[in-house]
Amino acid sequence: MSAYNPWEMACQQLDTVARRIGLDPNIHAKLRNCKRALIVSVPIQMDDGQVRVFEGYRVQHNLERGPAKGGIRYHPDVTLDEVKALAMWMTWKCAVVGLPYGGAKGGVVCDPNRMSLAEIERLTRRYTSEISIIIGPEKDIPAPDVNTNPQVMSWIMDTYSMNVGYSAPGVVTGKPIDIGGSEGRLTATGRGAMIVIREALQHLNMRPDQCTVAVQGFGNVGGATAQFLHELGCRVVGVSDAFGGVFNPKGLDIPALARHCRTSERHAVAGFDGGDVVEGGAKATEELFKLEVDILAPCALENQITKDNARAIRAKIVAEGANGPTTPEADEILCRKGVFMLPDILANAGGVTVSYFEWVQDIQAHFWQLEDINKELARIMTKGFHDVLEIAEREKCDMRMAAYILAVSRVATAVRLRGIYP
Numbered sequence: 001m002s003a004y005n006p007w008e009m010a011c012q013q014l015d016t017v018a019r020r021i022g023l024d025p026n027i028h029a030k031l032r033n034c035k036r037a038l039i040v041s042v043p044i045q046m047d048d049g050q051v052r053v054f055e056g057y058r059v060q061h062n063l064e065r066g067p068a069k070g071g072i073r074y075h076p077d078v079t080l081d082e083v084k085a086l087a088m089w090m091t092w093k094c095a096v097v098g099l100p101y102g103g104a105k106g107g108v109v110c111d112p113n114r115m116s117l118a119e120i121e122r123l124t125r126r127y128t129s130e131i132s133i134i135i136g137p138e139k140d141i142p143a144p145d146v147n148t149n150p151q152v153m154s155w156i157m158d159t160y161s162m163n164v165g166y167s168a169p170g171v172v173t174g175k176p177i178d179i180g181g182s183e184g185r186l187t188a189t190g191r192g193a194m195i196v197i198r199e200a201l202q203h204l205n206m207r208p209d210q211c212t213v214a215v216q217g218f219g220n221v222g223g224a225t226a227q228f229l230h231e232l233g234c235r236v237v238g239v240s241d242a243f244g245g246v247f248n249p250k251g252l253d254i255p256a257l258a259r260h261c262r263t264s265e266r267h268a269v270a271g272f273d274g275g276d277v278v279e280g281g282a283k284a285t286e287e288l289f290k291l292e293v294d295i296l297a298p299c300a301l302e303n304q305i306t307k308d309n310a311r312a313i314r315a316k317i318v319a320e321g322a323n324g325p326t327t328p329e330a331d332e333i334l335c336r337k338g339v340f341m342l343p344d345i346l347a348n349a350g351g352v353t354v355s356y357f358e359w360v361q362d363i364q365a366h367f368w369q370l371e372d373i374n375k376e377l378a379r380i381m382t383k384g385f386h387d388v389l390e391i392a393e394r395e396k397c398d399m400r401m402a403a404y405i406l407a408v409s410r411v412a413t414a415v416r417l418r419g420i421y422p
Contacts, residue, residue, distance in 0.1 A: 004303045004327050006085035012328050014088070017404040020397075027412045031091075034061045034084050035102075040130035042108060044122040054123060056108040058131040060140060061087035064414035067138055068104030069094060069352060071145025071174075072152070074120075078107035082302070089323050090352070092407035093345040097384040099356050104140050106131065112147045124152050128159040135160065137170035137363065143355050144174040144220070146301070150186070154179060170362035173355035182358035183370040185351075188377060190224020190299075192350015193321050194232060195381040196342050197295060200317055203389065204340060209233035211294040214315070216240050216285055218269050221321045221348065222299030223258055230254040234295065238288045241300075243268040245284025247291075248275030289313050298325035305330045313339070320344035335398050343400040345407060346388055353380050 011032055018028045042054040057080055060068040070090040083105045090103030108127055112120055134140055144153055153175045160171045169180030177183065184191070201208055208229075213236045215226045226236050235251040246252065246269045253274050260272045270277055278284040285304065289296070292314040298304050299321030305313065310330035318334060319342040320326065326334070326341075334341060354377055361367045392402035 005081055006302050007081035010085040010088045017408050027415050034059050036060050042127045044126055047116050054108050054110050056127045057083045058106040059083045059087040061103040062091045063102040065102055066100035068140035069101035070104035071143045072106035072148050073146035074108050074110050074112045075146050076111040078109045083107045086323055093349050095407040095410040096345050096403050097349045097380050121155055124155040125159045128156045132163050142172050150176045173358040180362045184373040185354045187224040188354035189221045189348050189351035190228055192381045193225045193347050194228035195378055196347050196385050197319050199385040212237050213295045214238040214288050214291045214293045216298045217300035225297050225321050226254050238291050239269050240284035240288045241269050242281040244270035245278045246272045246275040297321050310334055319347045321348050341399050343403045346403045
């Protein structure tokens with residue numbers, strides 16, 4: 001895939017919308033910079049007794065609309081520029097669905113697949129201690145992201161609580177329910193993506209039971225997206241992950257594929273006997289993107305759809321379950337091809353929306369029923385889709401530009417109202 005710099009990509013997207021809406025140059029300059037970026041060394045003792053030092057980051061892009069919100073990822077390719085870009089995208093994502101948050105993101109450069117559970121715990125606790133100076137229930141609330149999960153959030157919550165001297169469940173979201181987590185959080189991003197796709201199908205007069213789907217990534221986001229689209233009546237014909245892909249034009253048995261991934265050694269789709277298997281993540285993704293499907297859902301990492309492969313995409317709808325999976329050049333190509341784009345800052349906002357619900361529940365010490373959570377998630381995601389669609393139709397622009405017009409305008413209003421301190 002392209003080595004496109006994600007921070008440059010995020011700034012380019014902001015610059016484009018700033019020109020479109022005539023954004024005040026002073027506000028533009030402020031939004032083009034992150035409020036703060038913390039770089040930390042994370043020394044831990046490995047199981048063999050050796051001390052290794054990992055590099056970690058926590059970036060807060062903007063806090064004008066409320067405390068910072070954003071996930072933490074563990075991945076060998078994490079960079080500061082990537083984390084800065086993800087923090088900026090979180091700012092827009094929270095704004096586009098109307099959440100009272102600013103954007104943040106965190107990451108540690110490591111390969112958790114080559115670490116024991118005890119090593120990951122020690123890494124998490126030391127990293128949490130290092131970034132504890134800027135996180136907190138009223139300041140910055142982390143959440144799961146790539147290669148992090150409810151157990152990692154438990155360790156973050158416990159470490160922070162030990163440091164402050166009392167239990168502080170509101171410091172993170174995506175926790176297990178037993179220590180202040182929320183019903184519905186684990187699958188919220190996928191459910192939110194399904195809701196937005198469902199609204200798009202209705203707008204385009206397309207029936208779910210006549211639609212085919214390809215999903216890149218079968219982790220927390222991709223797996224849930226595939227499952228909910230399967231339940232909606234869509235036929236999922238292709239799924240790929242970092243190790244390979246599986247394809248079946250008659251439709252994959254998604255519940256069976258999920259069971260296979262949970263029990264297989266690499267937790268990967270390769271080896272599933274319900275379709276034709278392609279070994280190798282890059283090759284499988286190449287084949288997946290070429291499929292003639294109604295819906296393509298990239299749910300892996302950023303910079304997956306580039307100018308080099310965008311022309312091969314034959315989907316009618318691209319729903320970005322991942323953050324920043326499409327480069328600006330590829331976006332232009334897809335727009336010219338008439339692809340209906342559901343941008344990341346709208347399509348995958350379900351996760352942060354239910355994270356917001358979890359944070360509210362923790363602060364109030366009052367917890368909601370799953371039925372109420374799913375109902376409120378559907379209301380917010382449906383409203384977000386139609387707010388963006390209204391702007392797209394009024395301004396005669398694509399859905400990504402419309403989402404950015406909405407998000408940047410909301411954040412700019414907050415910046416203008418609050419002014420510059422001192």
